[in-house]
Amino acid sequence: MSFRSIAASFAASLGIVATVLPAQAADLAFPGAIGYGAKAEAWKGGDIVAVTTLADDGPGSLRACAKNGNQPRVCVFRVSGTIMLDSPIRVGSNIYIAGQTAPGKGIQLRNRNSVLTPLVVKNVRQVVIRFMKIRPGPSITPSANVDAITVEDSRMVYLGNLSMQFATDETFNIHVSGGKVSNITLADSILALSLDRSTHPKGKHSKGALICSHEKKENVCGRITIARNLFAHHRDRMPDIKGTNLGRIDVLNNVFYNPISQFGEFYDLLGDVTIIYGGNAALTGPSTSGRTPEAVQVFEWKRKRRVSLMSFNNKRGTATGCNPRSFAVLNSTAKARRIPTTSGPFSAPVYDSKHTVYNVLTQSGDRMPGEVHLDWLDKQVINDTLKCRGRVINHPEEVGGWPQVPNVPPTIDSDKDGLPDHYEASTPGLSPSQPNNPWARPSGSSLSHVETWLAKLAGDLK
Template sequence: MTVQCWAGRLARAGLALCAAAPLAIAEPVSDVAFPGAIGFGKSATGWRGGEIVAVTSLADEGPGTLRACAETGGEPRVCVFDVSGTITLDRPILVGSNIYIAGQTAPGQGIQLRNGQSLHAPLVLVNVHDIVVRFLKLRPGPSVTPSSTVDALSIENGSRLYFGNLSLMFATDENFSIQVTRSSVSDITLERSIVALSLNRSTHPDGGHSKGALICSSDGLLNDCGRITLWGNLFAHNRDRNPDVNGTDVGPIEVVNNIFYNPISQFAELYDLTGNLNFVYVGNVALTGPSTTQNAATAIETFDFSPEYSISLVVRDNLAMRRPDCTGTEGLPILTEAATGQVSDDPRKPASVAARRSDEVLDLVPRVAGDRLERGRPPDRLDALVLEDLRLCRGHVIDRIDQVAGWSDLPPAPRRADSDGDGLEDGWEAARGLDAGRRDDAWAIDGQTGLPRIEAYLAELAGDLPPA
């Protein structure tokens, strides 16, 4: 196995990042990560058939921890959780390739990751592929010393990456960051997540720095970045970068059916710094709020800085409004005057996901976004706060976590019962008439769904399939 060390943004900040080069993987049983997977990242299947590992400890490191499961040399794994609560990290978890982190298996209110001594994002993905991360709360908070790399979720190079039903908060840089460093990034989905409350005047060395999402920032030459889908997410209380996007001819960046609420200075910012940007913006809702200034005058701004590259836009069926105190609405332009000349009509776009009508989005997204399970896990206090802020046209961009009463306190919950350690809860196996003492049957085919049993179990918990 070849090992490559990456000297990109995170490495320059003092984090030595060496990751296994992508492995050749067998053709998967299905080309979709799970039933209902959407967007360009839906083919993240390299974990299939791998070892099923239980997270039994909330410690930072050691046996039974999330780190022990997720930091691998590329060997396929599924990380399930027997525990719930908060994991405090003194260094980031460097997620390996071919991993499914199944937060839907955690009991109670799930898993929250926050920083202790770490100066980086809780989860860092560098030069990896075939990763699924679902139903987690990634909320780092301010660093103990100034740092420019505290994202909630940080990606540098990679492909076939799927992120769903996450709560991304309390970053001092971007809540969601995709960097490309002398390599490529492609085939990524972020969906049904809450991206909110990034900290403004906190511990970033540049001062005020509350950012939503940075897509395809680059370092060096010969970079490719594209085929990225953002669908059904709620962005709220981030000063700007809602989102900030570059891209290249490898494929479009598709932003579909999202809500962008209460920036200070900017909604979407589009650039051609890395190549020809093909940007698709369909069925979104952009709303001002109490923190919004007159600088956030349009839903999309374009910055054509490079004479050798261009920006091409597909913009259709979006809503942008000022809603002071929810007492009325005033239309907000979608595009700057300069951007109107960059629009093309392409009815085939978006290519990665079906778009819902924009007039459905304000009802749809608050019902599905964040770390929540239809059966048994409502939004926690912080996700519920952001959702209520959107509903009542309230809330602010914050500088300190104590302005929203701190991190969520996740109460203890009974451990998941899994007698044979195969990843399948005893009660689920009993309902299927299976032997809860047999450890080697998790990848056998489930007679009711036709999926491998572990995949059927994960899909039912996540609400991808109706309960049996």
């Protein structure tokens, strides 16, 4: 069955079973934004800057656009292909990196000489990053710091529809180092195929996500949403979570497939933490060890600290096509730390877990309506999860390496107003030959021209 057929078959299955924290549409980063990071909107009204080259640095590069001096900015792509990095791209505040604007199969980030994480969101706020492929690969020398994305000491960040593979540390990391992390969303993304026996100094180190890792003192970390993501082919950390009493960490409607040793581990090492774990699907696969762990393991190692866990409507079992396995959702400590289940409000909608696998597999990763940008590597990970295939790997070549993302003819913006010619030509009131105000709102609309364009590309407007 094609992905489009699956989507059609299950489009009506999003039955909401919980209330959501209220938000006005005008306050959202984009229509349909969910979670604690949904109001990352301070980029609105800013400059629209075109990425016109695949070069690592210099005029027209993504690095130049991301380094915005914290001035409101939207980065749009006129090119497609792979950007090879010699150092991390540091993202500024008040910015929207709009990968959905890239033509062809989109934008892929890959390390060349860099031994660090490709995309770093550190000491900033009000950031949106959507529709990109971030696949660093082994470092040229051993390194303990190659995630796909790291968020550190930052607030109000929305990460959505990302495809993240080939990291050698955890694939996604939220880190706090003597500061505060809050109001973060990771949604609709694929985190897969982290490398196990690769270039991490500790040896075997295939990891999914580490939430609220910490160093230094006086750390504050909370109000985080992890929703509608596919985690596949990691040794463990699906996900590992710490936190403080700043606010809850919501883990909602994710698929966790084929760990070697463990799914999720929740700790009290940073402080008292409340975690909502609802509507998820934990599935064993070919790499999973014979002693299948619980889907959630709680560990309390500090006196006078506690993990409080609300767990409801979670599915656990084996992906279709493998021998069935039986294991519990919660370990004994997790059961002892359960708090009463409510109907919310939660930071994002929650649907019944019997629909989680299909919904996530038809929506996650760098894709747009018509499956634009969706490449063979993401399709392979999705098929693995559907059919109980694949395994944890040590090198990208074990799954065919990096997809070749073609550099197709660039998108044209003749009047340099930020909106491409083809969009202006098909939109009443706009002209491809005469600059328009991209932040003007058409009559009767709550969105500006540029917001409408970005939302239509992304499929945000139904």
